[in-house]
Amino acid sequence: xxxxxxxxxxxxxxxxxxxxxxxxxxxxxxxxxxxxxxxxxxxxxxxxxxxxxxxxxxxxxxxxxxxxxxxxxxxxxxxxxxxxxxxxxxxxxxxxxxxxxxxxxxxxxxxxxxxxxxxxxxxxxxxxxxxxxxxxxxxxxxxxxxxxxxxxxxxxxxxxxxxxxxxxxxxxxxxxxxxxxxxx
Amino acid sequence: xxxxxxxxxxxxxxxxxxxxxxxxxxxxxxxxxxxxxxxxxxxxxxxxxxxxxxxxxxxxxxxxxxxxxxxxxxxxxxxxxxxxxxxxxxxxxxxxxxxxxxxxxxxxxxxxxxxxxxxxxxxxxxxxxxxxxxxxxxxxxxxxxxxxxxxxxxxxxxxxxxxxxxxxxxxxxxxxxxxxxxxxxxxxxxxxxxxxxxxxxxxxxxxxxxxxxxxxxxxxxxxxxxxxxxxxxxxxxxxxxxxxxxxxxxxxxxxxxxxxxxxxxxxxxxxxxxxxxxxxxxxxxxxxxxxxxxxxxxxxxxxxxxxxxxxxxxxxxxxxxxxxxxxxxxxxxxxxxxxxxxxxxxxxxxxxxxxxxxxxxxxxxxxxxxxxxxxxxxxxxxxxxxxxxxxxxxxxxxxxxxxxxxxxxxxxxxxxxxxxxxxxxxxxxxxxxxxxxxxxxxxxxxxxx
Numbered sequence: 001x002x003x004x005x006x007x008x009x010x011x012x013x014x015x016x017x018x019x020x021x022x023x024x025x026x027x028x029x030x031x032x033x034x035x036x037x038x039x040x041x042x043x044x045x046x047x048x049x050x051x052x053x054x055x056x057x058x059x060x061x062x063x064x065x066x067x068x069x070x071x072x073x074x075x076x077x078x079x080x081x082x083x084x085x086x087x088x089x090x091x092x093x094x095x096x097x098x099x100x101x102x103x104x105x106x107x108x109x110x111x112x113x114x115x116x117x118x119x120x121x122x123x124x125x126x127x128x129x130x131x132x133x134x135x136x137x138x139x140x141x142x143x144x145x146x147x148x149x150x151x152x153x154x155x156x157x158x159x160x161x162x163x164x165x166x167x168x169x170x171x172x173x174x175x176x177x178x179x180x181x182x183x184x
Numbered sequence: 185x186x187x188x189x190x191x192x193x194x195x196x197x198x199x200x201x202x203x204x205x206x207x208x209x210x211x212x213x214x215x216x217x218x219x220x221x222x223x224x225x226x227x228x229x230x231x232x233x234x235x236x237x238x239x240x241x242x243x244x245x246x247x248x249x250x251x252x253x254x255x256x257x258x259x260x261x262x263x264x265x266x267x268x269x270x271x272x273x274x275x276x277x278x279x280x281x282x283x284x285x286x287x288x289x290x291x292x293x294x295x296x297x298x299x300x301x302x303x304x305x306x307x308x309x310x311x312x313x314x315x316x317x318x319x320x321x322x323x324x325x326x327x328x329x330x331x332x333x334x335x336x337x338x339x340x341x342x343x344x345x346x347x348x349x350x351x352x353x354x355x356x357x358x359x360x361x362x363x364x365x366x367x368x369x370x371x372x373x374x375x376x377x378x379x380x381x382x383x384x385x386x387x388x389x390x391x392x393x394x395x396x397x398x399x400x401x402x403x404x405x406x407x408x409x410x411x412x413x414x415x416x417x418x419x420x421x422x423x424x425x426x427x428x429x430x431x432x433x434x435x436x437x438x439x440x441x442x443x444x445x446x447x448x449x450x451x452x453x454x455x456x457x458x459x460x461x462x463x464x465x466x467x468x469x470x471x472x473x474x475x476x477x478x479x480x481x482x483x484x485x486x487x488x489x490x491x492x493x494x495x496x497x498x499x500x501x502x503x504x505x506x507x508x509x510x511x512x513x514x515x516x517x518x519x520x521x522x523x524x525x526x527x528x529x530x531x532x533x534x535x536x537x538x539x540x541x542x543x544x545x546x547x548x549x550x551x552x553x554x555x556x557x558x559x560x561x562x563x564x565x566x567x568x569x570x571x572x573x574x575x576x577x578x579x580x581x582x583x584x585x586x587x588x589x590x591x592x593x594x595x596x597x598x599x600x601x602x603x604x605x606x607x608x609x610x611x612x613x614x615x616x617x618x619x620x621x622x623x624x625x626x627x628x629x630x631x632x633x
Contacts, residue, residue, distance in 0.1 A: 080504075080508070082463070115573065115591075116548070116573075117509075117530075117532075117548070118489070118502075118509075118532040118533055118546050118548075118575055118576070119400060119401065119575065119576070119624075119625070120401065120444060120445040120458070120488045120489045120532075120533070121486060121488055121489065121502065121504075121509055121532055123400075123421075123442070123444050123445070123460070123488075124444075124458065124460050124465035124486040124488050125486065127441075127442060127460035127463065127465065128460075128463045128464075128465075128486065131462055131463030132463065135463070150419070150421065150442070151421070151442060151460065152398075155375065155377075155398060155400070156372075156373040156375075157372050157373060158372065158373055159372075159597075160371060160372045160597045160598065160599045161597045162572070162593040162600070166597070
């Protein structure tokens with residue numbers, strides 16, 4: 001499950017990169033995206049997500065890509081904090097709208113921490129972050145039975161650098177649709 | 185793989201090792217004893233000559249060289265001994281049946297001399313005789329005979345090194361021990377982690393899990409061949425027991441949230457751990473016989489990394505209830521919680537010394553990580569080592585050495601290297617433990633019974 005969701009995220013990033021270089025590839029969500037991850041290692045800083053799909057490329061509404069690219073699947077936290085920043089609230093509001101539109105979708109919210117804490121404390125911190133995102137979605141009217149949480153502490157960094165630019169990307173909660181996607 | 189380990193452990197049973205004591209020189213030394221004080225800050229290593237053990241034939245001679253090599257390596261890694269190069273030896277004795285020529289050993293500056301003899305009797309029996317001499321007092325300090333199965337030769341070498349360490353320092357040794365840890369490969373969010381076990385010198389290395397599930401933070405049982413650890417098996421993060429003899433793994437308890445940070449109680453009958461649920465992390469204990477659980481903390485903060493005092497009466501843990509991670513001590517029933525750290529920075533992973541007199545910890549301050557020790561009331565803080573990331577100290581069973589892991593960043597966003605290190609309580613003698621892969625989360629076993 002974890003690996004598959006990563007594939008999608010990576011695929012989405014590849015897609016953004018592809019937009020910039022104006023070369024479209026329909027298969028971007030799969031193998032080629034993984035290759036980029038392997039070679040590039042560190043992902044770029046959180047890229048601004050387009051408000052609507054670029055012309056000439058169609059993302060199926062209610063798909064994993066739709067969620068990642070058009071809604072935004074992740075929110076970021078300050079160091080050793082689990083409170084939601086205004087940008088995080090905006091993202092979660094968009095997630096709640098999307099989740100209401102596709103009421104069969106179930107998600108897992110993955111909480112993560114940067115490498116600047118001890119392993120066990122960071123597991124607890126990741127759990128706290130995932131729950132801060134969950135609580136906000138519940139407050140926005142999403143049924144808690146649709147929302148699972150899991151913490152990975154500092155075990156699953158997406159950025160491999162050892163500076164604030166990387167750490168800020170790793171302190172995150174990622175909402176991952178697991179089942180109930182239309183057409184799947 | 186499991187079967188190999190099982191066989192290996194079973195063959196280590198006490199029944200197979202028979203130790204006897206013998207004394208060649210009758211009178212005990214009246215002079216100042218040959219002694220190393222391990223509590224001093226810097227110790228000049230004691231020069232010791234470890235002669236190859238003699239053997240009755242080619243096989244026995246090879247075992248004799250191997251035993252001497254393992255003893256030498258144990259003693260040298262302790263930082264308290266310097267093994268004299270055997271090329272400098274002058275006419276080393278060809279027999280164990282007469283007194284050594286002490287004058288020859290004094291010339292090469294040996295303060296202590298170890299000699300031994302290996303006798304292979306058929307396929308099933310190995311006899312190991314060993315003596316430790318005080319070269320200047322011309323006195324025998326130890327004489328022992330072991331009878332065992334041939335495959336146990338390495339363990340006998342560790343037991344002999346422990347005997348030498350104890351006779352000369354007055355402290356119990358720690359060479360006949362093992363280390364369980366997490367072996368790591370791969371980068372970033374694809375990191376693969378496996379439970380692994382090895383002797384304290386890195387020999388007899390085995391993987392205990394295959395890497396299909398993320399595993400973290402193993403700890404030895406003080407009383408059984410068991411490890412408690414955390415696994416993401418089936419995408420459900422929780423605490424498990426691993427039986428080293430049978431390879432059997434078992435989830436501990438049926439908690440409604442993630443369980444993690446497990447440790448055994450000193451009698452081995454309980455596991456304490458954290459459970460996180462709805463954004464709150466508390467400490468629980470579970471009785472392994474009745475499987476009953478009890479919640480020990482009740483606070484909206486993160487309470488984790490619990491560790492029993494060696495007498496079982498108290499538990500140290502870290503909590504961010506003050507706003508940042510600090511160390512606390514409470515009674516083992518959860519009562520009488522007291523904060524013990526007030527210094528600058530964050531404190532984590534308290535581990536009580538087997539002697540009870542110190543707590544080792546991880547500290548984070550000024551963008552660096554430190555390993556340090558303090559008294560259980562929080563006074564007398566002493567930092568032993570630091571780095572970009574050093575974490576998770578674990579004590580040798582004699583409370584004289586700490587092992588921990590150190591992560592070193594690689595340039596150009598290529599991730600990091602993670603390795604195990606040991607360091608003396610004095611802050612000296614930091615050494616890398618050689619492991620086949622990257623390594624983290626070490627846990628030192630008790631002395632093998």
